[in-house]
Amino acid sequence: MIQSQGQIRTQQAGLEYSNEVNRICLFNFVCQLYMLIFSLKLIWLFDSKYIIMFAWFMDLVTFIVVLLDKNISKGVSCVHFLEKVLIVIHFEVMEINLFYIPIMQIVVIIGLFLYQVLQQDQSKRKHYIIAHSYGILYISQLLLLSLKWNSFFQYSYYQTFIIAWTALGVNTFLIVLLLITLVENCFIKDIPEIDGSIILWLIYYIFGLTVIPFFLLKEICEFYEKDTILINIKIAGIAILISLILYMISFLFFTNKVRKQLIIVLQLEGRQTHAEVRSPKSPKSPEPESPKPKWSKLQIPILFIRVSASFYKLITRKTANEINNRNISSIPICSDVLRPDSLNFRQSPCLTMIRQIKSIPRDQDSCDICLICFENEPDIVLYPCNHGGICTGCSENLMKTTKQCFLCRTDIKYTFKINQKVGEILEVTDVQKV
Incomplete structure (x- = not known):
């Protein structure tokens, strides 16, 4: 009976970390789908409303998820849905001052960030800080674009997308730090279940979230600035499209191959996080008190x-x-x-x-x-x-x-x-x- 209860707890923990692997893969796939639609726009030059429709669909899915989770972030999801409605009105009906929307979003997300960081325990603060930091970068980029669309910002699109360039650099830096931490935790401690394929998977993950978006953003800036002829932009869009399709198929296959290793790595990170929460180090007491036994x-x-x-x-x-x-x-x-x-x-x-x-x-x-x-x-x-x-x-x-x-x-x-x-x-x- 005791063994069965231990097995149930182990299965529940394994299911939780397996779902975490699914969320990581889903985030990567959504990013690749966004880039896929942008590359199709460079090839076929269709209207930008198709991109906004896909963004509306993703906002709707996000709103349903946070609504079922009873999260206070559903208000932010509604604002994201409203901002795309106003963009369509700005380009199709009449010009409006779009920059008021991202300004309001920045105020809301900073307040939400402070509330959630102060309310949550230490083990979850890191995830909230990373999530809200990316949200602030996205809204800041939208603010610069709205100023450009309303002719308050006279710089080129290369300069307008400065936040996107910065986000790509920060994203690369964070994933490289994650790679270093992974090597320290798994290979220095000599975990037999982990081999070099997990490192190759992470490098492949970095490639999909940094290199491909870099070239796509470069082509988008050339498209709007008209720095090159249209045929070159279409050829570049086809190359990016083929790269995205091959990347998504190979990423799915590679992730399925190293799935067990990913779950082991997430479990190792979870045990370290709980250990830091249970016995935090203090300069006054070098030997932390041992945790009380739990019955x-x-x-x-x-x-x-x-x-x-x-x-x-x-x-x-x-x-x-x-x-x-x-x-x-x-x-x-x-x-x-x-x-x-x-x-x-x-x-x-x-x-x-x-x-x-x-x-x-x-x-x-x-x-x-x-x-x-x-x-x-x-x-x-x-x-x-x-x-x-x-x-x-x-x-x-x-x-x-x-x-x-x-x-x-x-x-x-x-x-x-x-x-x-x-x-x-x-x-x-x-x-x-x-």
Whole structure:
């Protein structure tokens, strides 16, 4: 039963990290689809409304996702949808001052950024900072474009897209840092499940988010500035289109090949993040305090019977019913009342045992006090050796030191806490994994 619960937790964690790999791939594919549509525009010179329609569709999907997630970011998704409506009105109906929209967006996203960073725990702040930083860069670029469209910005498109050039550089820098961290975590620590293919996958990922967008942006600027003849722009658009299609197919195949390694890397990063949150380093205390043991509830209780003051035996439901049907009291085998030399056979054996039980002080009964500290009431059973008779505090000390049974020196895998006593049966509902 315990193993099944551990397997369930492992499967849930694996599913979560597998979904994270899917989100990484989906983000890359959406970026490639945007570039695919732009390259088609360079080839066929169709109207920009098709690009806006695709952007509307992506905003609608994003709005549905954040709406189901009950996230306050759905207001920002509505603003992104509205900004594209105003762009169509600006070019198709009448000229309006578009730059007011990105200014309002910057104010909203900065407030949302501060709220979420202050509300979330430390393990999630890094993701929010990266996400909102990219959002601010996108809105800043939109602000420069709106100023250019309203003739408030007289520079060329090469200069207008300065934020996009900067974002490509920052994106390259961040992914290179991720590559260095990956090498340190996986190869220096010698994880056998990881090989060089994960590094090649990350380099391929960098290529798709930096090199291809760089050449596409260069061709877009040449297209609007008319720095070259139209046939050259079409040839460049065809080359980019073929590169994008080949990249998407090969990226899908490559990701499926290294998927297990990606999940292992994400699990390693998750364990390090949780370790930093649980025991943050402090300059005043170089040795952080060890985390308190966490007990988990068992859905189905485990039943034990006490064989002696220090040993317990697992029992089945059938055995438990037989014990409950017996109308006898639990007498510790290790107690002195069962020693043959302590019985007076001239009297009734039952009377002799009753008198000796009444004469034994409570603090001398090894079944009522901890066998280590002799102070607290015992409530712990060690597994797999099934030795017990110790209190919670002494078991925690064992977990911090030897992690072995105090009697037989067997390695401890689980500690069970006895929460309820039913006749001779001891019912365990709490478990701690070592």
